[in-house]
Amino acid sequence: MAVRNYIPETLEEALELRRDEHAIPLAGGTDIMVQHREGIGIAPDVGKPVMIISNLAELKGIRRRDDGFVEIRALETPASIASSDIVPWHVRQAAARMGAIALRNMATIGGNIGNASPKGDLPQPLILLDAEVVVASVGSERRMLLDEFILGSKKTALRDDEIITSVLIPEKEFTHLFYRKIGTRRANAISKLSLSAAAVIRDGIIEDFRASSGAAGPKVIRSREAESLLTKRQVSEIPDIADDFIAAWDRAISPHAMPRYRRNTTSRMLLHFLEALQDETLTGIIG
Ligand SMILES: Cc1cc2nc3c(=O)[nH]c(=O)nc-3n(C[C@H](O)[C@H](O)[C@H](O)COP(=O)(O)OP(=O)(O)OC[C@H]3O[C@@H](n4cnc5c(N)ncnc54)[C@H](O)[C@@H]3O)c2cc1C
Structure with missing residues:
Protein backbone atom coordinates (compact mmCIF):
# COMPACT_ATOMS: atom_id res chain seq x y z
CA MET A 1 0.00 0.00 0.00
CA GLU A 171 27.69 26.24 30.49
CA LYS A 172 30.42 25.19 32.91
CA GLU A 173 34.16 25.81 33.13
CA PHE A 174 36.38 22.78 33.76
CA THR A 175 40.07 22.90 34.64
CA HIS A 176 40.76 19.50 33.02
CA LEU A 177 39.10 18.04 29.90
CA PHE A 178 39.54 14.73 28.08
CA TYR A 179 37.90 13.19 24.99
CA ARG A 180 38.75 10.07 22.98
CA LYS A 181 36.85 8.24 20.23
CA ILE A 182 38.36 4.92 19.32
CA GLY A 183 37.27 3.79 15.86
CA THR A 184 38.81 1.62 13.22
CA ARG A 185 39.98 4.48 11.02
CA ARG A 186 39.97 8.27 10.90
CA ALA A 187 36.93 8.84 8.68
CA ASN A 188 33.57 7.07 8.61
CA ALA A 189 34.39 4.96 11.64
CA ILE A 190 31.55 4.11 13.98
CA SER A 191 32.82 4.27 17.56
CA LYS A 192 34.20 1.09 19.05
CA LEU A 193 34.51 3.00 22.26
CA SER A 194 34.52 6.58 23.43
CA LEU A 195 35.19 8.35 26.69
CA SER A 196 34.84 11.90 27.96
CA ALA A 197 36.06 13.11 31.32
CA ALA A 198 36.14 16.49 33.02
CA ALA A 199 37.20 17.87 36.38
CA VAL A 200 37.34 21.10 38.31
CA ILE A 201 40.33 21.29 40.63
CA ARG A 202 40.88 24.27 42.93
CA ASP A 203 43.43 24.55 45.74
CA GLY A 204 44.16 20.85 45.55
CA ILE A 205 40.50 19.83 45.94
CA ILE A 206 38.53 17.98 43.26
CA GLU A 207 35.40 20.13 43.23
CA ASP A 208 33.78 18.27 40.33
CA PHE A 209 34.66 15.01 38.61
CA ARG A 210 32.68 13.31 35.88
CA ALA A 211 33.12 10.87 33.03
CA SER A 212 30.93 9.21 30.39
CA SER A 213 31.49 6.06 28.34
CA GLY A 214 30.05 5.56 24.85
CA ALA A 215 29.64 2.19 23.06
CA ALA A 216 30.26 0.39 26.36
CA GLY A 217 26.68 -0.65 27.10
CA PRO A 218 23.13 -0.25 25.76
CA LYS A 219 23.34 3.51 26.35
CA VAL A 220 25.86 6.12 27.44
CA ILE A 221 27.16 5.31 30.90
CA ARG A 222 27.87 7.68 33.75
CA SER A 223 28.54 6.13 37.11
CA ARG A 224 27.48 8.56 39.83
CA GLU A 225 28.79 6.02 42.36
CA ALA A 226 32.29 6.09 40.83
CA GLU A 227 32.24 9.87 40.38
CA SER A 228 31.30 10.42 44.03
CA LEU A 229 34.43 8.55 45.14
CA LEU A 230 36.55 11.41 43.75
CA THR A 231 34.33 14.46 44.12
CA LYS A 232 35.26 16.77 47.05
CA ARG A 233 38.41 14.73 47.78
CA GLN A 234 41.98 16.03 47.71
CA VAL A 235 44.10 15.46 44.63
CA SER A 236 46.75 13.90 46.88
CA GLU A 237 44.24 11.13 47.78
CA ILE A 238 43.82 9.99 44.15
CA PRO A 239 46.43 7.17 44.41
CA ASP A 240 44.47 5.67 47.33
CA ILE A 241 41.11 5.97 45.57
CA ALA A 242 42.09 5.06 41.98
CA ASP A 243 41.62 1.26 42.27
CA ASP A 244 38.15 1.58 43.82
CA PHE A 245 37.19 4.18 41.23
CA ILE A 246 38.31 2.00 38.30
CA ALA A 247 36.54 -1.04 39.80
CA ALA A 248 33.29 0.96 40.23
CA TRP A 249 33.47 2.19 36.63
CA ASP A 250 34.14 -1.33 35.39
CA ARG A 251 31.01 -2.55 37.19
CA ALA A 252 28.95 0.22 35.59
CA ILE A 253 29.85 -0.53 31.97
CA SER A 254 28.54 -3.60 30.17
CA PRO A 255 30.25 -3.85 26.77
CA HIS A 256 28.66 -6.52 24.60
CA ALA A 257 31.26 -7.19 21.88
CA MET A 258 34.97 -7.46 22.70
CA PRO A 259 34.28 -6.87 26.40
CA ARG A 260 37.86 -7.42 27.59
CA TYR A 261 39.27 -4.95 25.07
CA ARG A 262 36.64 -2.36 25.90
CA ARG A 263 37.03 -2.76 29.66
CA ASN A 264 40.85 -2.60 29.55
CA THR A 265 40.89 0.40 27.23
CA THR A 266 38.33 2.28 29.34
CA SER A 267 40.36 1.65 32.51
CA ARG A 268 43.57 2.79 30.81
CA MET A 269 41.97 6.03 29.59
CA LEU A 270 40.52 6.79 33.02
CA LEU A 271 43.87 6.10 34.72
CA HIS A 272 45.59 8.38 32.22
CA PHE A 273 43.16 11.17 33.15
CA LEU A 274 43.62 10.55 36.88
CA GLU A 275 47.41 10.71 36.46
CA ALA A 276 47.11 14.01 34.60
CA LEU A 277 45.02 15.44 37.45
CA GLN A 278 47.92 14.79 39.82
CA ASP A 279 50.45 16.59 37.62
CA GLU A 280 50.31 20.27 38.52
CA THR A 281 51.94 21.22 35.21
CA LEU A 282 49.00 19.77 33.25
CA THR A 283 45.72 21.66 32.98
CA GLY A 284 43.20 22.29 30.22
CA ILE A 285 42.95 19.67 27.50
CA ILE A 286 44.59 16.40 28.49
CA GLY A 287 46.03 14.71 25.40
C1 LIG B 1 28.42 6.29 6.38
C2 LIG B 1 27.84 6.63 7.74
C3 LIG B 1 28.70 6.98 8.76
C4 LIG B 1 28.19 7.31 10.02
N1 LIG B 1 29.08 7.67 11.00
C5 LIG B 1 28.60 8.04 12.21
C6 LIG B 1 29.51 8.43 13.23
O1 LIG B 1 30.72 8.49 13.07
N2 LIG B 1 28.97 8.77 14.44
C7 LIG B 1 27.62 8.73 14.67
O2 LIG B 1 27.19 9.07 15.78
N3 LIG B 1 26.75 8.35 13.72
C8 LIG B 1 27.21 8.01 12.50
N4 LIG B 1 26.31 7.63 11.53
C9 LIG B 1 24.88 7.55 11.86
C10 LIG B 1 24.06 8.84 11.52
O3 LIG B 1 24.69 9.60 10.51
C11 LIG B 1 23.85 9.72 12.74
O4 LIG B 1 23.15 9.03 13.74
C12 LIG B 1 23.11 11.03 12.42
O5 LIG B 1 23.30 11.98 13.43
C13 LIG B 1 21.63 10.85 12.17
O6 LIG B 1 21.08 12.13 11.88
P1 LIG B 1 20.03 12.30 10.69
O7 LIG B 1 19.55 13.70 10.74
O8 LIG B 1 20.61 11.85 9.39
O9 LIG B 1 18.91 11.29 11.18
P2 LIG B 1 17.67 10.67 10.40
O10 LIG B 1 18.11 9.47 9.62
O11 LIG B 1 16.92 11.72 9.66
O12 LIG B 1 16.80 10.20 11.65
C14 LIG B 1 17.28 9.27 12.61
C15 LIG B 1 16.18 8.97 13.62
O13 LIG B 1 15.91 10.12 14.41
C16 LIG B 1 14.56 10.56 14.22
N5 LIG B 1 14.61 12.03 14.17
C17 LIG B 1 15.40 12.81 13.40
N6 LIG B 1 15.22 14.11 13.69
C18 LIG B 1 14.26 14.15 14.66
C19 LIG B 1 13.64 15.21 15.39
N7 LIG B 1 13.97 16.49 15.23
N8 LIG B 1 12.69 14.88 16.32
C20 LIG B 1 12.37 13.58 16.53
N9 LIG B 1 12.94 12.53 15.88
C21 LIG B 1 13.88 12.82 14.96
C22 LIG B 1 14.10 9.93 12.93
O14 LIG B 1 12.70 9.79 12.87
C23 LIG B 1 14.84 8.61 12.99
O15 LIG B 1 14.18 7.72 13.86
C24 LIG B 1 26.80 7.28 10.25
C25 LIG B 1 25.92 6.94 9.20
C26 LIG B 1 26.43 6.63 7.96
C27 LIG B 1 25.48 6.27 6.86
Missing part, protein backbone atom coordinates in the same frame (compact mmCIF):
# COMPACT_ATOMS: atom_id res chain seq x y z
CA ALA A 2 1.35 3.44 -0.92
CA VAL A 3 2.39 5.50 2.09
CA ARG A 4 2.00 9.29 2.08
CA ASN A 5 5.03 11.48 2.62
CA TYR A 6 5.06 15.16 3.61
CA ILE A 7 7.29 18.21 3.49
CA PRO A 8 5.91 20.56 6.17
CA GLU A 9 6.84 24.22 5.82
CA THR A 10 6.52 25.22 9.46
CA LEU A 11 7.12 23.54 12.81
CA GLU A 12 3.42 23.98 13.60
CA GLU A 13 2.49 22.05 10.46
CA ALA A 14 5.04 19.35 11.32
CA LEU A 15 3.61 18.99 14.83
CA GLU A 16 0.10 18.61 13.43
CA LEU A 17 1.35 15.88 11.09
CA ARG A 18 2.97 14.18 14.07
CA ARG A 19 -0.31 14.34 16.00
CA ASP A 20 -2.65 13.36 13.16
CA GLU A 21 -0.52 10.93 11.11
CA HIS A 22 2.31 10.04 13.49
CA ALA A 23 4.55 10.84 10.51
CA ILE A 24 8.20 9.83 11.06
CA PRO A 25 10.55 12.85 11.03
CA LEU A 26 13.34 12.56 8.47
CA ALA A 27 16.07 15.15 9.14
CA GLY A 28 19.37 14.28 7.39
CA GLY A 29 18.09 10.77 6.57
CA THR A 30 21.53 9.24 7.17
CA ASP A 31 20.13 6.66 9.59
CA ILE A 32 16.60 6.21 8.18
CA MET A 33 17.73 5.77 4.57
CA VAL A 34 20.31 3.16 5.57
CA GLN A 35 18.01 1.30 7.97
CA HIS A 36 15.24 1.01 5.36
CA ARG A 37 17.33 0.66 2.22
CA GLU A 38 15.82 -1.57 -0.46
CA GLY A 39 18.63 -1.56 -3.04
CA ILE A 40 20.12 0.80 -5.60
CA GLY A 41 17.49 2.95 -7.34
CA ILE A 42 14.62 1.75 -5.14
CA ALA A 43 13.06 4.23 -2.72
CA PRO A 44 13.24 3.02 0.90
CA ASP A 45 9.94 1.90 2.38
CA VAL A 46 9.63 3.04 5.98
CA GLY A 47 6.16 1.50 6.27
CA LYS A 48 4.67 4.68 7.79
CA PRO A 49 4.15 8.24 6.59
CA VAL A 50 7.41 10.17 6.55
CA MET A 51 7.83 13.93 6.85
CA ILE A 52 10.98 15.62 5.65
CA ILE A 53 11.74 18.25 8.28
CA SER A 54 15.10 19.45 6.95
CA ASN A 55 13.70 22.82 5.77
CA LEU A 56 12.18 23.91 9.06
CA ALA A 57 13.86 27.21 9.96
CA GLU A 58 12.52 26.99 13.54
CA LEU A 59 14.76 23.96 14.13
CA LYS A 60 18.00 25.69 13.11
CA GLY A 61 20.46 27.75 15.10
CA ILE A 62 23.05 27.66 17.87
CA ARG A 63 22.98 30.36 20.52
CA ARG A 64 24.06 31.25 24.03
CA ARG A 65 20.98 31.87 26.18
CA ASP A 66 20.61 34.28 29.10
CA ASP A 67 19.94 31.47 31.58
CA GLY A 68 23.38 29.79 31.37
CA PHE A 69 22.62 27.26 28.62
CA VAL A 70 23.94 26.86 25.10
CA GLU A 71 21.05 25.92 22.83
CA ILE A 72 21.58 23.76 19.75
CA ARG A 73 18.45 23.42 17.60
CA ALA A 74 17.64 19.92 16.36
CA LEU A 75 18.63 20.37 12.69
CA GLU A 76 22.17 21.60 13.37
CA THR A 77 24.79 19.37 11.75
CA PRO A 78 28.02 17.93 13.18
CA ALA A 79 29.90 20.35 10.85
CA SER A 80 28.17 23.44 12.24
CA ILE A 81 28.44 22.18 15.82
CA ALA A 82 32.16 21.39 15.45
CA SER A 83 32.90 24.85 14.09
CA SER A 84 30.89 26.85 16.65
CA ASP A 85 33.01 28.47 19.34
CA ILE A 86 30.10 28.68 21.79
CA VAL A 87 29.50 24.91 21.84
CA PRO A 88 31.29 23.24 24.78
CA TRP A 89 34.62 21.60 23.91
CA HIS A 90 33.65 17.92 24.46
CA VAL A 91 30.65 18.21 22.11
CA ARG A 92 32.75 19.90 19.41
CA GLN A 93 35.32 17.10 19.64
CA ALA A 94 32.66 14.42 19.13
CA ALA A 95 30.98 16.32 16.27
CA ALA A 96 34.29 16.81 14.47
CA ARG A 97 34.93 13.05 14.44
CA MET A 98 31.55 11.88 13.13
CA GLY A 99 31.67 10.05 9.80
CA ALA A 100 33.31 11.81 6.86
CA ILE A 101 32.81 15.36 5.54
CA ALA A 102 29.64 14.65 3.55
CA LEU A 103 27.99 12.99 6.52
CA ARG A 104 29.02 15.78 8.88
CA ASN A 105 27.14 18.22 6.65
CA MET A 106 24.04 16.04 6.29
CA ALA A 107 23.46 14.38 9.68
CA THR A 108 21.76 16.27 12.52
CA ILE A 109 21.99 16.34 16.30
CA GLY A 110 18.24 15.61 16.51
CA GLY A 111 18.73 12.50 14.37
CA ASN A 112 21.70 11.32 16.40
CA ILE A 113 19.62 11.55 19.59
CA GLY A 114 16.43 10.24 17.95
CA ASN A 115 18.30 7.19 16.67
CA ALA A 116 19.67 6.50 20.18
CA SER A 117 22.34 4.11 19.00
CA PRO A 118 24.75 3.13 21.77
CA LYS A 119 27.47 4.00 19.24
CA GLY A 120 26.06 7.46 18.43
CA ASP A 121 28.77 10.02 19.10
CA LEU A 122 26.92 13.10 20.39
CA PRO A 123 24.93 11.71 23.35
CA GLN A 124 28.15 10.70 25.14
CA PRO A 125 29.63 14.21 25.71
CA LEU A 126 26.13 15.69 26.04
CA ILE A 127 25.32 13.34 28.92
CA LEU A 128 28.68 14.16 30.52
CA LEU A 129 27.60 17.81 30.56
CA ASP A 130 24.08 17.12 31.94
CA ALA A 131 22.51 18.32 28.68
CA GLU A 132 18.73 18.45 28.41
CA VAL A 133 16.51 17.75 25.44
CA VAL A 134 13.41 19.74 24.53
CA VAL A 135 10.58 17.99 22.70
CA ALA A 136 7.46 19.66 21.40
CA SER A 137 3.95 18.50 20.53
CA VAL A 138 0.95 20.60 19.46
CA GLY A 139 0.46 23.19 22.20
CA SER A 140 3.05 21.84 24.64
CA GLU A 141 6.69 21.24 25.34
CA ARG A 142 8.65 18.88 27.60
CA ARG A 143 12.23 19.29 28.80
CA MET A 144 14.26 16.50 30.42
CA LEU A 145 17.81 15.29 30.96
CA LEU A 146 19.13 13.56 27.83
CA ASP A 147 20.32 10.76 30.11
CA GLU A 148 16.67 10.13 31.00
CA PHE A 149 15.32 10.71 27.49
CA ILE A 150 17.51 7.93 26.05
CA LEU A 151 16.10 4.79 27.63
CA GLY A 152 18.35 2.16 26.05
CA SER A 153 19.68 0.92 22.74
CA LYS A 154 17.51 2.59 20.05
CA LYS A 155 14.89 3.49 22.65
CA THR A 156 13.87 6.99 23.66
CA ALA A 157 11.06 8.61 25.61
CA LEU A 158 9.84 10.39 22.44
CA ARG A 159 6.07 10.04 22.00
CA ASP A 160 4.62 9.52 18.55
CA ASP A 161 3.16 13.04 18.54
CA GLU A 162 6.45 14.75 19.48
CA ILE A 163 9.46 16.25 17.71
CA ILE A 164 12.87 16.97 19.23
CA THR A 165 13.34 20.73 18.93
CA SER A 166 16.60 21.46 20.76
CA VAL A 167 19.35 20.42 23.09
CA LEU A 168 20.33 22.64 26.03
CA ILE A 169 23.83 22.38 27.47
CA PRO A 170 24.62 24.02 30.82
